[in-house]
Amino acid sequence: MSEHIVPKKTYYAVFGALMVLTALTVFVARFDLPGILNITVALTVAVIKATLVVLYFMHVRYSSRLTQVIVAAGIFWLVIMLVLTASDYVTRNLLAPVARISM
Amino acid sequence: MSTAVIHTPAEGAAEPRTTYLNAGHTLKSWLLTLDHKRIGILYLLGVSFFFLIGGIYATLIRLELLTPQGDLVTAQTYNKLFTQHGIMMTFFFLIPSIPAVFGNFLLPIMIGAKDVAFPRLNLLSWYIYMTGALFASYAMFAGGVDTGWTFYPPYSTNYANTYVIATGLGIFIVGFSSILTGLNFIVTIHTMRAPGMTWYRLPLFVWAQYATSLIQVLGTPVLAITLLLVALERTVGVGIFDPRLGGDPVLFQHLFWFYSHPAVYIMVLPAMGVVSEIIATFSRKPIFGYKFVAFSSLAIAVFGFLVWGHHMFTSSQSVYAGMIFSLISYAVAIPSAIKVFNWTATMYRGSISYDSPMLYAMGFIGLFLIGGLTGLFLAALGLDVHVHDTYFVVAHFHYVMVGGSLLAYLGAMHYWWPKMTGRLYPEGWARFAALVVFVGFNLTFFPQFILGYLGMPRRYYTYVPEFQLLHVLSSVGASILAVGLILPAIYLLWSLKRGPIAPADPWMATGLEWRTSSPPPPENFERTPVVTWNAYEFRSKEETEVIGPMGKPDVSERK
Amino acid sequence: MAQSEATAQHSVVHHPALAHHFENLEQQREASTLGMWIFLITEIMFFGGLFLAYSIYRSWYPQVFAEASHHLDIVLGGINTVVLITSSLTMALAVYYSQVGNQRKLILFLVLTLLLGLTFLGIKVVEYSHKFHDGLIPGVHFRYDGPNPQQAQIFFWLYFAMTGLHALHMIIGAGILSFLIYFAWRGRYSPEYHSPVEVSGLYWHFVDIVWIFLFPLLYLVGFHVKG
Known part of the structure; x- marks a missing residue:
């Protein structure tokens, strides 16, 4: 089970895609989109870029199943932390709405 | 130790044999060693020291609580006592205890490897531990810290005038030693297993270590960043946890318990692994439902990350989040109960011998059961409001951490002592000490359940006179417990010089660690073993006496 | 798993880089890659705590965060x-040349990666000094003209914590790159043994990924708001 050598062409293609996505995210950020659309677009683009780096630059697409599971576990645990904490913050004021001093 | 008599004397009795112990005698050969066994011993020295320190603090606490009024120490000193006790015991003793001492010593041997995957990293982790310990000790001697081991803001960030940063830094540093140990074990278990050592042939101790390592790797970084935030908030004062400046102190509790609840499983999972080994050996039966026990370790590790909010029911956490956390907390009981059930089923109709490790293991099962079940009381939203921050909680987690982890640690110490040192200890004293520990422990902590239920809050240095009887009982129990802990220290040290030479397999146990000599050679095995059997394939005592000391027939015999 | 297929009486030629406790280079390489990945998981959780804090406070104070981010130089x-991102490309190519055994190009791309990394740090220093000049360093000297300076301070606090840790x-x-360049120049790496280059590459790409998230969260969050 010798390692997989990714052709240079793939690296250049991924690099191109990353550049285009960077330009895209800066471009979209200029417009005032309704609601949470701005942050949604920005994060979606960031996730796509990160996925490209992980899959191709970090060879996870060609790696062993074990490596893939580890990567998935890392993301899963981060999501656990974010989601369960958010479950507090999102529902905290449902029972007794309090006006918060802010904004 | 009566079973040991039938064996032929240890192989090396006639001519001196190179073991990991006599491979080098200089201080340098210990301080720069890359041998996982020596690093395990180094850790043993470190954690024993901090156990002693933590014990001294506990003694002072129990002395102060003998009388209702505060007449031994001031309130401020008392705050420092319980804080230092908690910090020393959790971060510097319990978390590294079984993984860093017995995991380091045994894990590579159990899987048939020469060493862990990254020996240098392993040594580094000990030095990191000692560096962190240095910071914490400095803080301790300079004046201590009084925030409680949980460092809740805004007290820790805005008000406490004690050595919060030095202590926090110590724990921050020690965390990295824990991460490195976990990382090393995961990689070792994945890549270093001997030929034929498949996952389902691994001893359950290895499975438990694997699950523990997952928690160490996934949880500890969050604690690190949390303590960093506290330290920065204290120095710069920007209000990330300060409600006056727009921050949220509850966010600290989320971050802290995201690590510190799973950390409870860092303490108890390896203990469960130890108990699995001991129960199987002294019942002379394979563990009932091997795969269930193995996967329940992983399940506990995963579920452990989903329940941290049950520490925060009485904070301003959302009630809805509280409900979710409460429900998932109940789910943790399932894999824990599977283990208890399977250990009991293993003992059922087994050929049980009541040697000292077995006494500790059986003590573990009973006390962990109480600790676990009272945990369910606390996971119930409504009841927790009543008993939160009372002695009920104190009693609960001491049943898990002392009744559970410490008893298993002592059990492991007795079980593997002949392997680690090559000497046998006086079994009669060992059984007596196990009994003393059990009695002393229950007398110390059972009254605390009642105290807590009656409304005695934790972390108070005075109390109403009605509580005195229960407090005195608890203090008396603590004295008995102390005797039970000093005894092993004496006879184990005695055995180092005077104890009879231990055979390779004094317990007629299975497992690769018993197939190499006691103490093991530096490379663990003369030849890399080839494993063709499952874990815990025991023969009957009679068969063993006829065929030989090893629990398993040789490979050649099989073929 | 490789070693379960391997037999006890292995017949691998002993490579100078093979540590005594491994059976063969394949096992050693597998271990180091796995080790690095697990280390990166700890890094995810380490930064994760800060991302969590960011998410909470941004959801509490979206306006303030948007306005405060105007003070960053987009x-x-x-x-x-x-x-x-370019340095990630050069790093990936360095790994490629270590795999195919082209030592000259390996060194070239490692040096390029290092230079790009230093460029990044240089620009970061310029940015930080601007912030310092504008009094936007959180703490007692924090100066902020807009509304809700305390909440803006939390934004800048997060900005410095996140980018500071990233810069570290x-x-x-x-x-690490300097070490790699030195050892590559000494000719230590070959197609059989180059896992140090490979695992350092993983680390470098991870640091890149962190920035991929930091950039939109910190710089672009208020771009659309007229400032």
Whole structure:
């Protein structure tokens, strides 16, 4: 089970895609989109870029199943932390709405 | 130790044999060693020291609580006592205890490897531990810290005038030693297993270590960043946890318990692994439902990350989040109960011998059961409001951490002592000490359940006179417990010089660690073993006496 | 698993880089790659705590965060994004040349990666000094003209914590690259043994990924608000 050598062409293609996505995210950020659309677009683009780096630059697409599971576990645990904490913050004021001093 | 008599004397009795112990005698050969066994011993020295320190603090606490009024120490000193006790015991003793001492010593041997995957990293982790310990000790001697081991803001960030940063830094540093140990074990278990050592042939101790390592790797970084935030908030004062400046102190509790609840499983999972080994050996039966026990370790590790909010029911956490956390907390009981059930089923109709490790293991099962079940009381939203921050909680987690982890640690110490040192200890004293520990422990902590239920809050240095009887009982129990802990220290040290030479397999146990000599050679095995059997394939005592000391027939015999 | 297939009486030629406790180079390589990945998981959780804090406070104070982010230099941030992604490409190519055994190009691309990393850090220094000049360093000297200065301070606090930790990782990465260049120049790496290059590459790409998230969260969050 010798390692997989990714052709240079793939690296250049991924690099191109990353550049285009960077330009895209800066471009979209200029417009005032309704609601949470701005942050949604920005994060979606960031996730796509990160996925490209992980899959191709970090060879996870060609790696062993074990490596893939580890990567998935890392993301899963981060999501656990974010989601369960958010479950507090999102529902905290449902029972007794309090006006918060802010904004 | 009566079973040991039938064996032929240890192989090396006639001519001196190179073991990991006599491979080098200089201080340098210990301080720069890359041998996982020596690093395990180094850790043993470190954690024993901090156990002693933590014990001294506990003694002072129990002395102060003998009388209702505060007449031994001031309130401020008392705050420092319980804080230092908690910090020393959790971060510097319990978390590294079984993984860093017995995991380091045994894990590579159990899987048939020469060493862990990254020996240098392993040594580094000990030095990191000692560096962190240095910071914490400095803080301790300079004046201590009084925030409680949980460092809740805004007290820790805005008000406490004690050595919060030095202590926090110590724990921050020690965390990295824990991460490195976990990382090393995961990689070792994945890549270093001997030929034929498949996952389902691994001893359950290895499975438990694997699950523990997952928690160490996934949880500890969050604690690190949390303590960093506290330290920065204290120095710069920007209000990330300060409600006056727009921050949220509850966010600290989320971050802290995201690590510190799973950390409870860092303490108890390896203990469960130890108990699995001991129960199987002294019942002379394979563990009932091997795969269930193995996967329940992983399940506990995963579920452990989903329940941290049950520490925060009485904070301003959302009630809805509280409900979710409460429900998932109940789910943790399932894999824990599977283990208890399977250990009991293993003992059922087994050929049980009541040697000292077995006494500790059986003590573990009973006390962990109480600790676990009272945990369910606390996971119930409504009841927790009543008993939160009372002695009920104190009693609960001491049943898990002392009744559970410490008893298993002592059990492991007795079980593997002949392997680690090559000497046998006086079994009669060992059984007596196990009994003393059990009695002393229950007398110390059972009254605390009642105290807590009656409304005695934790972390108070005075109390109403009605509580005195229960407090005195608890203090008396603590004295008995102390005797039970000093005894092993004496006879184990005695055995180092005077104890009879231990055979390779004094317990007629299975497992690769018993197939190499006691103490093991530096490379663990003369030849890399080839494993063709499952874990815990025991023969009957009679068969063993006829065929030989090893629990398993040789490979050649099989073929 | 490789070693379960391997037999006890292995017949691998002993490579000078093979540590005594491994059976063969394949096992050693597998271990180091796995080790690095697990280390990166700890890094995810480490930064994760800060991302959590960011999410909470941004959801509490969206307006303040948007306005505060106007004080960041989007041009410098954008340039740094491009620099860092390019350095990821050169690092990936360095790994490629170590795999095929082209030592000259390996050194060339390692040096390029190092230079790009240093460029990133240089630009970061410029940005930080601007912030210092504008009094936007959280603490007693914090000066902020807009509304809700305390909440804006939380934004800047997060900005410095996140980019500061990221920069620290870049500095460590630059150190690692220097070692790699030295040993590559000494000719230590070959198609059989180059896992140090490979695992350092993983680390470098991870640091890049962190920035990929930091850039939109910190710099672009208020771009659309008229400031």
